[in-house]
Amino acid sequence: MDLFSRTLSDLLDTVEALSDDDFARPSGCADWLVRDLVCHFVIDAQDVLITLVTPTADDVTHDAVTYWKVSHAPSADPLAALTVRLAAAYDEPWMLKHHVDDVGRAALRAAQLADPTLKVSTQDMVLCTSGYLGAYVWEWTLHHLDLVAHLPHLPGPSAPALARCREVLEQVAGEFPAGWSDTDVLLVGTGRRAPAEQERAVLGERELPYVLA
Template sequence: MDLFSRSLSDLLDTVGDLTDDDFARPSGCADWLVRDLVCHFVIDAQDVLITLVTPTADAVTHDAVTYWKVSHAPSDDPLAALTVRLAAAYGEPWMLKHHVQDVGRAAVRAAQIADPRLKVGTQDMVLAVADYLGAYVWEWTLHHLDLVAHLPHARRPHADALARCREVLERVGGAFPASWRDEDVLLVGTGRRAPTEAERAELGDLRIPFVLG
C-alpha cells in the first residue's frame, strides 16, 4: 500500500513539473499526447476513489497480479477516443493539472487511511484493498514511463516501483535476463520499445509483448 502512495505521488509530482508546452508533446501511448495521458490519470484516480468506497462481503476472486488480463495483442479501449475529447475540453493545461492534482492527491490520502483487509468490488472482480492498490502500482508506473517517454528532463518512476512491476510482468509472462534493467524489461516486455537484435537473442523463446489490461 505504501508503494501505491509513492508511485502515485511521484507521478503527480512529475505532472506538476510539466510546462504548458509539455502537454502538447507525444506520450508513450500510441496516438495520445501528454495532455490525453494526464486526463487518463484523472479518470483512474476517480476509479480508485470509487472502488475504495465500494466494499463487498463477497469472496475474493483476484489478487494484485490476476487483476490484470494478459494478452499479446494491443487492447481496444472504447474509452480512448473519449479521453482525447475530454482532455481537449480542458482548454488550458493549468486546468487539467489542477484537476489531476485534486483527485490524485485525494486518492493518495484515501489509500493511506483504507483498511487493507477490506474487500472491494470492481469490474466484476473482488479484491482485498491491499491487492487492489498493489495492482495499481503497475498502472501508475507504466504510465509514468509513458508520460516521460519524450520528456528527457522529467523525473522517472521510483526504483522500487519499477522493480515491483518487473516482478508482476515476470510472474505473468516469464523471466527476463537478470542483467537487464527493470525499465528496459518493462519497455520491451510491454512493446513500448522494440528489442535490439542482441536483446532479441537473449530473450530466446519468450513471447513479447505482454499487454496487461
C-alpha cells in the first residue's frame, strides 16, 4: 500500500515538472507522444477510483502478479487510438497536466483510505485491495520509465518501485542476470529495449519480450 502511494506520487510529481515542449516529445510507448502517455494516466487513475468503490463478496481470483496477462509478443491496446484522440483534444498542456493531477491525487487519497483486506472487482477479476494496488505499482513504474525515456533531465521511478517490479517480472519470466540493473531488466524484459549483443549472448535462446499488460 505504501509503495503504491510513493509510486503514484513520484509519477505525478514528474508530470508536474514537464515543460510544454516535453508534451510533444516521444515517450517510451511505441507511437505515443508524452501527451498521449499522460492522458493514459488519467484513464488509469479513473480505473483506480472506480475499482476501489466496487467491492464484492466473491472469492479472490487474482493477485498483484496474476492480474497481468502475459504475452511473448507485443499486444495492441484497444484503447490506444482513443487515448491519442483524447490527448489531442486538450488545447494546452496545462489543461492535461491539471486533469492528471486532479484525478491522480484523488486516486492517491482513495488508496490511502482504503481497507487493504477489502475485496474489489475489476475486469472479471476479484482481488484484495492490497493486491490490486500492488498490481498498479507495476503499471505506474513501467509507465514512469516510459515517461522519461527521452527526457533524461527528469527523475525516474524510485529504487524500491524498480526492485519490486523486477521481482514481479522474474516471478513470471524467470531470473535475469544479477549484475543487470533493475531498469535494464525491466526495459529488456518487457520489450521496451532490444538487448545489446552481450546481453543477448547471456540470455541465449530465451524468448523475449515478456509483456505484462
